[in-house]
Amino acid sequence: MANFTRISDDEIPSVTVDISQRLSKIDRDIYSGFMEHMGRCIYGGVYDPGNPLSDENGFRKDVLEALKELRMPVVRYPGGNFCATYHWIDGVGPKNDRPSRPELVWVATETNQFRTDEFMKWDLDEALAWVEYCNGIRNTRYANLRRKNGHPEPYNIKYWALGNEMWGEWQVNQMTPEQYAQQALSWAKALQLLDPSINFILGGSDGPEGTLWDSHVLHHCLQPIADHFSPLPKTLLIDMHSIHVYNIAEKHIPKALAPFSAKKGANDYFIPQTMLLLLSHTSNYFFIPLTRNWGMIR
Incomplete structure (x- = not known):
């Protein structure tokens, strides 16, 4: 699973996926x-x-x-x-x-x-x-x-x-x-x-x-x-x-959950605005733990 490391402002972030490391089929x-x-x-x-x-x-x-x-x-x-x-x-x-x-x-x-x-x-x-x-x-x-x-x-x-x-x-x-x-x-x-x-x-x-x-x-x-x-x-x-x-x-919160600490209050959910970054972090908050526990989640 993904691990996140803080980098300097001058560095370009990158993601590497090792497709050979397969554990199981995820539901x-x-x-x-x-x-x-x-x-x-x-x-x-x-x-x-x-x-x-x-x-x-x-x-x-x-x-x-x-x-x-x-x-x-x-x-x-x-x-x-x-x-x-x-x-x-x-x-x-x-x-x-x-x-x-x-x-x-x-x-x-x-x-x-x-x-x-x-x-x-x-x-x-x-x-x-x-x-x-x-x-x-x-x-x-x-x-x-x-x-x-x-x-x-x-x-x-x-x-x-x-x-x-x-x-x-x-x-x-x-x-x-x-x-x-x-x-x-x-x-x-x-x-x-x-x-x-x-x-x-x-x-x-x-x-x-x-x-x-x-x-x-x-x-x-x-x-x-x-x-x-x-x-x-x-x-x-x-x-x-x-x-x-x-x-x-x-x-x-360290690693994958860190960005979610910037989440807006629940009441802001009803205010029309662009919240793509918020929603992506919200999804990660749920999906990453579920995916990590693939053996017991369905």
């Missing part, structure tokens, strides 16, 4: 991303009907080309904090029939013009219905609704996140670790009965203060579950656990 799922209804990420970003750079579906062709170059294996949608007041049913079917609603997380108006069907071109009952709409193959209500909306084949979405930052005091539906662990496990049980092929991702906390949350949630949810109708051994319902890192050291 490409590490290099995934997500889209959220926040700022100009969706409307005016990837989705901008009427723009001369957009295609017939309203997608910005230049943005799609840039995303294709990234070759992200998994794209998470709809977020993010946005999912706290998200109702998937508002965003399917003819666009003229979709309601506009107050969006409480980012204090905006959600027009529902970009939702599940647009993304796929690129309470528990509600979660079950959404999975059925996306992945259902039977002659059932929401699978038939997807077919009616012009999508006869299932989307076969593989990864489903069980909430987002449920521990945060800014969340509309904030929970204690006990509440979240119980609900996440019950949801996973029900959703897997609907589609046994899907994978579930728990919502993790951030920083050292979040270890108690993570410890309780993982201990409760990573218990082997027995299927009383199958002779097979007990299995785990939860496949993955997400992490959130927003806080950084005030001092420079």
Whole structure:
């Protein structure tokens, strides 16, 4: 892996990659991303009907080309904090029939013009219905609704996140670790009965203060579950656990993490400005540790 050494202002930096030093194949799922209804990420970003750079579906062709170059294996949608007041049913079917609603997380108006069907071109009952709409193959209500909306084949979405930052005091539906662990496990049980092929991702906390949350949630949810109708051994319902890192050291961190100490505050994220260097350092902050631990990360 890379090591960084301080050089004088007169020297020209260089990078040497020894391709003969191969340790293992790195799981490409590490290099995934997500889209959220926040700022100009969706409307005016990837989705901008009427723009001369957009295609017939309203997608910005230049943005799609840039995303294709990234070759992200998994794209998470709809977020993010946005999912706290998200109702998937508002965003399917003819666009003229979709309601506009107050969006409480980012204090905006959600027009529902970009939702599940647009993304796929690129309470528990509600979660079950959404999975059925996306992945259902039977002659059932929401699978038939997807077919009616012009999508006869299932989307076969593989990864489903069980909430987002449920521990945060800014969340509309904030929970204690006990509440979240119980609900996440019950949801996973029900959703897997609907589609046994899907994978579930728990919502993790951030920083050292979040270890108690993570410890309780993982201990409760990573218990082997027995299927009383199958002779097979007990299995785990939860496949993955997400992490959130927003806080950084005030001092420079040695080697690869050093540039990240220049990161702007989280509130600046919403100010339109060029932040390419910041975002590249932010990516390194996550990707380098994940890549270094290739043997245990997937």
